[in-house]
Amino acid sequence: MNAPFPNSDTAGGNMTSADEPLNLLIAAPRGFCAGVDRAIEIVEKSLERYGAPVYVRHEIVHNKYVVEGLKAKGAIFVEELDEVPADAPVVFSAHGVPKSVPAEAERRNMIYLDATCPLVSKVHRQAERQIEKNRHIIFVGHEGHPEVIGTMGQVAPGQMTLVETIEDVDKLPFDSDDELAYLTQTTLSVDDTAEVIAALEWRFPNISGPKAEDICYATSNRQAAVKDLAPDCDLVLVIGAPNSSNSLRLVEVSERLGTPAKLIQRADEIEPGWLEGVKTLGLTAGASAPEVLVREVVDALGKLRPIRERTITAAEEKMVFKLPRQLTE
Ligand code: 0CM
Ligand code: SF4
Numbered sequence: 001m002n003a004p005f006p007n008s009d010t011a012g013g014n015m016t017s018a019d020e021p022l023n024l025l026i027a028a029p030r031g032f033c034a035g036v037d038r039a040i041e042i043v044e045k046s047l048e049r050y051g052a053p054v055y056v057r058h059e060i061v062h063n064k065y066v067v068e069g070l071k072a073k074g075a076i077f078v079e080e081l082d083e084v085p086a087d088a089p090v091v092f093s094a095h096g097v098p099k100s101v102p103a104e105a106e107r108r109n110m111i112y113l114d115a116t117c118p119l120v121s122k123v124h125r126q127a128e129r130q131i132e133k134n135r136h137i138i139f140v141g142h143e144g145h146p147e148v149i150g151t152m153g154q155v156a157p158g159q160m161t162l163v164e165t166i167e168d169v170d171k172l173p174f175d176s177d178d179e180l181a182y183l184t185q186t187t188l189s190v191d192d193t194a195e196v197i198a199a200l201e202w203r204f205p206n207i208s209g210p211k212a213e214d215i216c217y218a219t220s221n222r223q224a225a226v227k228d229l230a231p232d233c234d235l236v237l238v239i240g241a242p243n244s245s246n247s248l249r250l251v252e253v254s255e256r257l258g259t260p261a262k263l264i265q266r267a268d269e270i271e272p273g274w275l276e277g278v279k280t281l282g283l284t285a286g287a288s289a290p291e292v293l294v295r296e297v298v299d300a301l302g303k304l305r306p307i308r309e310r311t312i313t314a315a316e317e318k319m320v321f322k323l324p325r326q327l328t329e
Contacts, residue, residue, distance in 0.1 A: 016277055022305040024298065025233060025312050027225035027284035033218030035117030035320035036061045039094035041329055042115040043070050045327045046089055048172060050111065057101070058093040058146055060115060061202070061288035062244035064265060071210035086110055095146040096120040098153020118215045118321050120147055126210055129153045130181040138172065140196050141185035145245055147186055156316055169199040181208040186216040187246035187287075190223050197232050205297040217319060218287045219246045223253050226284055230254040233282035235274060236261040237294050239285030247286025254282065266293065267300035275304060 016022075039060050052074025059067050059077060067077060067166040075091075077320070081104050082151040084090045089111040092101060116124075130137050137160040152160050163169055174180060182200050184193055187240045193215060200207055230236055236254040240247020240263055243274040247263060254261035262271060275281070283299070285294050301307055322328075 002306070008276075011075065015299070016275065016279065016305075018305060020279075020305065021308050022275065022278065022301060023280040024301065024307050024309045025229040025280060026294070026298075026309060027222070027229055027282065028311050029221045029225060029315060030283075030319045031239075031285040031287070031289050031294060032286040033317075034321045035119060035216070035218070036288050037096050038321040038323065039115035039117065040066060040070070040090075041323060042113050042327065043075055043091050044073070045323065046113055047074050048089055049327065052088045053088060053091040055082060055086070055088050056093065057090055057097065058095065059243075060091065060093050061289040062241045062247075062286075063290070064241060065290060065293060066288065068311060075265050075309055081105060081108075081110075083112070085291055088128045089113065091115050092122070093146065094125065097149030098150055100153060107281045113326060115237040117186070117216075117312070120150070120158075121211075123151055123186065123214050124154045124213075126183055127151060127160065130208065131155050131159055133179075133208075135179045136161065136174070136180040136208070138169075138180060138182045138200060140164070140182060140188065140193055140200075142188075142245060144305065145185065145220050147187070147245070151183070157281055163200075166196055166199045169196060172203070174204065176204055177206065178204070180204050180206070183210060184214040185245070187249065188215055189249045190215055190220050190254075191253075200289070203326040217317070220248065220271055221317060222246065222250055222284060222287065226250050226253045226282070227257065227314060229282045229284075229312040229320055230257040230259040230261075233259050233280045234278040235259065236282035236284065237265050237270070237290040237296060238284055238286065239265070241288065242285045242289070247289065250284055250286060254281070264297070267296040270297070270300055270304075275301075 051078045056077050086108045091113045094117045239251045251261040
């Protein structure tokens with residue numbers, strides 16, 4: 001690939017001085033996806049409609065800045081429904097919840113709003129359909145992640161088995177002619193997941209899969225953008241939280257292409273030493289990181305070195321999701 005700036009040698013290793021321009025390649029798309037926009041709007045509109053406090057079960061999206069901003073407007077974040085008084089409205093996070101959670105809210109006559117991303121809900125419905133067809137589900141995902149807990153909680157215990165790796169596929173206690181289906185978490189590595197699915201299809205040639213893959217458009221587009229820019233960079237910065245699956249995957253994508261990457265939550269985490277020998281820096285943000293934090297990072301970089309900025313666009317996004325009817329009627 002040609003160097004994206006004239007006279008830029010991205011081999012790294014040379015000394016750079018504070019007045020040497022830093023080529024900054026900014027990924028597009030980056031940052032908020034349609035599911036995150038919708039989830040945050042559900043909390044904001046609930047605060048307007050019901051007044052504070054509005055409870056939110058789990059971080060609405062995995063971003064501290066977003067969560068603190070909503071706390072300042074009157075949202076109270078909890079991990080479990082039993083921490084919410086029965087007479088207060090509660091919002092379920094974008095990552096989805098097990099079926100037992102809305103069932104318990106109904107039992108307690110609570111006002112609840114479901115901010116589960118429609119693309120996660122789609123996987124929930126696929127799970128139900130596969131169980132109706134008497135298939136056991138192999139779910140590809142990261143153990144302990146709230147989306148995985150939510151999706152596994154759509155079916156009865158024992159109806160879904162979690163795998164994370166090809167090694168897990170090798171250990172599955174099923175026969176090649178068992179009735180099986182697979183589904184995946186929405187925020188996985190596109191490349192790793194393709195390998196795990198290939199291993200599943202090899203061991204279980206009759207396994208049924210989703211019509212379109214479950215990894216969401218936002219996850220794949222953000223990974224594609226990092227693939228486009230990382231080879232031209234000496235370092236990539238990813239703005240995102242350590243518990244944000246899709247953000248962590250962006251760091252991995254860059255590292256696998258041989259470009260070191262660092263996950264940061266805010267600009268103040270940038271260490272000036274990181275830029276030593278860096279001529280071209282890549283910058284992106286996970287689906288839960290707001291654009292204001294990207295601008296904050298660009299401003300902070302500008303204080304360390306003069307910046308030459310360019311956007312590298314891998315895809316255009318126009319997705320918008322409707323709000324729940326409770327908030328539009
Ligand atoms: O699932 P992940 O950990 O990537 O969540 P996030 O809150 O960082 O991003 C948006 C979503 C979803 C579902
Ligand atoms: Fe939905 Fe994908 Fe965004 Fe998660 S990352 S909220 S699944 S669009």
